Amino acid sequence: MRRGLAAGNWKMNGTAASLGEVEVLKTAHPAPAVDILICPPATLLERLSSVASGSAIATGGQDCHPEKAGAHTGDIAAGMIADAGGSHAIVGHSERRADHHETDAIVRAKAEAALAAGLVAVICLGESLDQRESDQTLDVIGAQLAGSLPDGLTGANAVIAYEPIWAIGTGKIPTIEQITEVHDFIRAELVARFGAEGEAIRVLYGGSVKPSNAAEIFAVANVDGALVGGASLKAEDFSPIIAALETAKG
Numbered sequence: 067m068r069r070g071l072a073a074g075n076w077k078m079n080g081t082a083a084s085l086g087e088v089e090v091l092k093t094a095h096p097a098p099a100v101d102i103l104i105c106p107p108a109t110l111l112e113r114l115s116s117v118a119s120g121s122a123i124a125t126g127g128q129d130c131h132p133e134k135a136g137a138h139t140g141d142i143a144a145g146m147i148a149d150a151g152g153s154h155a156i157v158g159h160s161e162r163r164a165d166h167h168e169t170d171a172i173v174r175a176k177a178e179a180a181l182a183a184g185l186v187a188v189i190c191l192g193e194s195l196d197q198r199e200s201d202q203t204l205d206v207i208g209a210q211l212a213g214s215l216p217d218g219l220t221g222a223n224a225v226i227a228y229e230p231i232w233a234i235g236t237g238k239i240p241t242i243e244q245i246t247e248v249h250d251f252i253r254a255e256l257v258a259r260f261g262a263e264g265e266a267i268r269v270l271y272g273g274s275v276k277p278s279n280a281a282e283i284f285a286v287a288n289v290d291g292a293l294v295g296g297a298s299l300k301a302e303d304f305s306p307i308i309a310a311l312e313t314a315k316g
């Protein structure tokens with residue numbers, strides 16, 4: 067059975083004061099039945115990793131550059147995330163794909179860089195509202211899986227996050243039937259490509275996950291957890307999501 071993963075993506079939010087939220091989570095979840103991950107902005111990664119040290123909370127970056135080092139102003143290499151105490155790297159988030167024109171090929175290269183640095187790659191994909199409304203969702207997800215995933219993925223080195231773009235930060239979520247359809251499709255594609263490891267790779271849902279809707283989303287068989295944005299910023303919101311995942315998948 068896959069272990070649940072509650073992942074928080076703080077995006078471009080958080081200052082040193084936010085580290086107190088991690089202290090609260092540590093106390094509230096000393097021995098959780100699921101994995102917990104927080105990906106703060108790069109400015110906080112080392113400090114947050116230090117605060118989380120010795121707890122059940124893993125940390126990671128929100129992006130990494132495909133190269134190991136070099137003249138890439140403003141970018142961060144996967145090895146730097148590891149050096150700062152992180153164990154995961156989110157790649158291919160729709161905000162990166164949109165804001166930084168990241169293609170599937172770039173996302174794949176970033177995922178490969180994460181794996182080469184010993185990180186777990188959290189590879190994101192999802193359809194736009196136009197694509198959803200024109201019945202292209204599974205085609206889009208299939209193409210993103212084919213183009214963004216490196217070879218050799220396993221349950222230990224990769225996580226997939228399905229995030230419908232139109233559900234991110236909007237308060238809207240797909241129906242449970244829609245989430246089930248996409249997650250079942252992703253699972254089948256992973257098994258077709260990676261065999262038994264495709265069964266072990268966790269598939270997270272992301273997009274407006276809140277304490278109020280977490281339980282129904284986590285009840286879906288192929289939903290192994292969540293990639294949470296806004297509701298991961300405050301322990302009072304993230305903690306009940308972790309608890310709901312423990313109930314469903316712990």
Ligand SMILES: O=C[C@H](O)COP(=O)(O)O
Nearest residue numbers: 075234235273274295296
């Ligand atoms: O990475 C997280 C997702 O983009 C979801 O963000 P959200 O929970 O604020 O909708």
